[in-house]
Amino acid sequence: MNLWKKALQKKIKTCLTPLFPLEENDLELTQPPSLKMGDVALPVAFRLAKKLKKAPYQIAQLALSPLQTIEEVSKIELAGGGYLNLFLDRKKFIKKIFEGSPKKDSGAEEKKIIIEHTNINPNKAAHIGHLRNAVLGDTLARCLKYKGEKVEVQNYIDDTGVQVVDVVFGFLELEKKKLPEIQSIPAQLDDYCWDLYTRVSQYLQEQPEAQAKRNIYLKKVEKGEGDEARIAEYISRQIVQAHLTTMKRLGITYDVLPCESSILHLKFWEKAFQLLKGKEAISLAQDGPNKGCWVMPLAQRTEKEKVIVRSDGTVTYVGKDIAYQLWKFGLLGLDFYYEPFIEENGHTIWISTDQPTSYQVHFGGGSKVYNVIDTRQSYLQDVVVESLRLLEYHQQAENSIHFSYEMVALSPQSLKELGLQPPPGEEEKNFYEVSGRRGLGIKANDFLDQLEIKAYQEVNRRNPDLPEKSKKEIARQIACGALRYFMLKYSRNSLIVFDFDEALNFEGETGPYLQYTYVRIQSIFRKLKERTKIRVENLISLDKIDHLTLSTLSPQEKDEMWELIYFASHLDEEVLHSLSTLELSNLAKFTFNLCQKFNAYYHKYPILAEKDEQIQQWRIITIYYLQKTLATALELMGLPLPEKM
RNA sequence: GCGCCCGUAGCUCAGCCGGAUAGAGCGUCUGACUACGAAUCAGAAGGUCGGGAGUUCGAAUCUCUCCGGGCGCACCA
Known part of the structure; x- marks a missing residue:
């Protein structure tokens, strides 16, 4: 990395330390409003003004001549009532740039960084909201690697959760299809389930009594028993494949896919439970509304306490997440077994399994963890971090970063273009939350297809003589670029109200x-x-x-x-x-x-x-x-x- | 009710650990292709930085308050 500014700062420090009582932030370098005024501005005089009880301008004058001895600096001007504006020696600077940085230490500050992102429920096609997550996570990984960090990218697969079970329920109860029939569905399974999941959600809402049956399925799936579990496994594996294919279009890949099924079957939670009980991080509620549940007090939050284990003894989602987070830091004393899931261009994506395998690979055990999850889950992420703190893993709590970002919603116009109706009672809203349950959303593949078609037309117009194959490939590259930049250009807590015209634009800031x-x-x-x-x-x-x-x-x-x-x-x-x-x-x-x-x-x-x-x-x-x-x-x-x- | 986030040009957003004239893109209007690729460039118009108060030599930036919007606060995930 080329951090010439740091080096310059160091030299300035050497020059000025004998003159002033300098503190850490006093030597910040800023940018003058225009390069005509200087390349680097040193506002040190303003920082020192109060301390020395002197006018900034006077202080700056004192600093002037010592600074002139720095070889990279060709000229210094005093401006704006106390700014020291430095002009750099341009030719020396340019030469330095082309010298290439000498072999330095890698810049790594961590032993290993784990990034968890994407995490799409494997029960339906990926939508544009998921793309924001994946693009942010993938870009974060690229930047950290560039900095010199060792990075491991994980994509958590909730293959035994309610969402998958809902689809299992849909196949068995609504469509009366068993595994062989499901296997012979000709359509893309992720697309197929997109619609089915919406139907199931509606069905379960209208017929709440059916939920009891769904819950029985859930138990079976969690235990890995019966047809239900086999169907769940088939669906989730197929759909994960589909998601990976979608992400590949965007140049996004992963190192390992930890599955919830493995967490359950390898008793990760039981181990975490022991630890939590051992440190009295959670307690059995004796009375009140949570009587009979294991709950965790929350020091940092206004919410009272969080149920970790239900009164029927089953563990909540956060509980499993705590176990997972402990594993990521290597604090559980347990590991998954792994097998290759997909191999592409020499890179293997591994998936966890509960059965011993002969592969000698290991994941987890990071020193810093980024969880890329939208801001709506801040509360639960806080619970996870709090659990680390209560277990006295303070360093790890400190190094658990919730990379939060706002969601992607749909503009009324885009809803119209999709032929979708606003939910009842919400006709007047100026944006609509994406909802898998309601089938409200834009499928990632569909949108990428649209981008590719448009890009192809543009390429074809400008370069009609290129071979067909190149045109297709370029269209793919442009679609990928358009989408990724679109997802990156907004700051993370800015809500993106998705609009086709804007997202399909190839001009201006795109x-x-x-x-x-x-x-x-x-x-x-x-x-x-x-x-x-x-x-x-x-x-x-x-x-x-x-x-x-x-x-x-x-x-x-x-x-x-x-x-x-x-x-x-x-x-x-x-x-x-x-x-x-x-x-x-x-x-x-x-x-x-x-x-x-x-x-x-x-x-x-x-x-x-x-x-x-x-x-x-x-x-x-x-x-x-x-x-x-x-x-x-x-x-x-x-x-x-x-x-x- | 409590917590977190947001309110800057017609629209979408930067700028926010206080600092030198508030910036982009889109849209609108004017110009520039006998070409190093116009998916571009040059220029114009467009702003009580949600309102008010405070801190400060100095506030879009910090504090308080009010108004308006969003999201959380499950024995769902």
Whole structure:
């Protein structure tokens, strides 16, 4: 990673420590409003003003001459009543960029980071809400890996839950289908169950007495007994396959699929229960509404206490989640058995099983855990963390991060376009929550298909001569880019009200705009090679840069080139910032701004047509660096890099 | 009722550990393709930063309060 700012900060600290009583945050570096005013602003004088009881301007004056000794700094100006504005030595800076960072330590702060995301109930097709989760989780994983962390991605499969059982119930009771008939359904099972699940939900609501029967099924499925369990297993495995195929379209994959069935059969909960009882983290309620239940008190919350074990002895969802979280940290003293579920391009996705296998793989045992789950589950995530605290696993409680985000809802317009009716009594709302039960939602595959069709039309219009196969592949890449960027550009606690026009847009702040920018740079390099037989890589060397002088450029161009390079050099800092705030939209915005700046530059300064060799060289250097930076940023967000589009 | 989140341009959103002129995209209007790809670029119009009070040299940013919206608060998952 290129963290030149950190290095600069360190030098400033050395310069100023003898002069002032500095604290940790006093040396923050900020950005002046315009690069004309300086590359880096040091507001240290404002921080010290109160402490020293002196005017900021006076303090800044004192700091001026010591700072001038720093070699990367070419000039310092005092401005805005006390800002120290530093100008960097541009050529030195550019050379540093191309030197490549020397072998440093990896940047890893954790032994192993576990990210849990996607977690779609395997009883119906994935919808756009699930895509937000998966895109956020996958991008988080990419960024953490880039930083140097060891990352394990888990996708929890609730294969024995009520939602799957509802579909089992639907097949057996409503459709009168047994396993062989289900197996011979020609349609995609995830799509088929989308409708069936809606019907079952409605049926169970209208005939509450049927719920008793469903509950019997649930017990059987949990115990792994009978036809019900075999059907549940078949359905859930088939649908998980379908989900993985959907996610693959977006370049999203996983390391391991821990299943609830394994958690139950391998007695993870029983072990967790012992631990909780041992530390008196939970207690048996003697009276009150929860009499006979094992409950957990909640220190951090206003809600009273949470039932972990029901009075009939069965464990609630949170209970299982606590066991799972303990396992993730390696605190349970138990592990799953594993077998390969899918192998693709040399990568194996493993699935947990309760039967011993001969595979010597192990998962879990992380030192930090991110659970990517929407904000509606904050309360339950707090319960999980509280349980760690009560078990005196304070470090682990601290390192349990709920990566929360707002849901995706549907605009009234999009509902109309889908031919769906607003739920009764909700006709006037300005957005509608996605609901699997009510069949209210946009299937991920359907939407991706729409994006691909539109992208194909656009590609076909611009590049009619490309082979069919390429056009299809490019359309796929663009659809993926459009979707991923759409999911990333909003800050995480901003509710996305899904609108087709907006989501299908390929202009402005969209994924295809970013991809297009990349394609244009590629195209310049391709033409350069065609016309001059020169490969860009051969043009870029420290030696060559040494022989160039910035004064060959007009002052205007010099500034604009610098602005671009300087802006691009902040990528690594942006990634870390996005990680520390868990706000991946930062990275998205940064990349978009980078492209905007490039496109403006590109319009103004021709490269292939430039006659002056020195000027051309500088321009090539600039866009070469840009292309590298952009490629990295796009890969971090999972946007594919088309060669043409 | 209690807790959490949100309210910034016509629309969708950035900016929020206080700091130098409040920024993008979409939409609207004006311009730029005999081409390094117009999925682009240049420009214009558009803002009581929900209202009020407070803290401060300084508030979109912090505190309080009010108004408006959302989501949670199951022996569901």
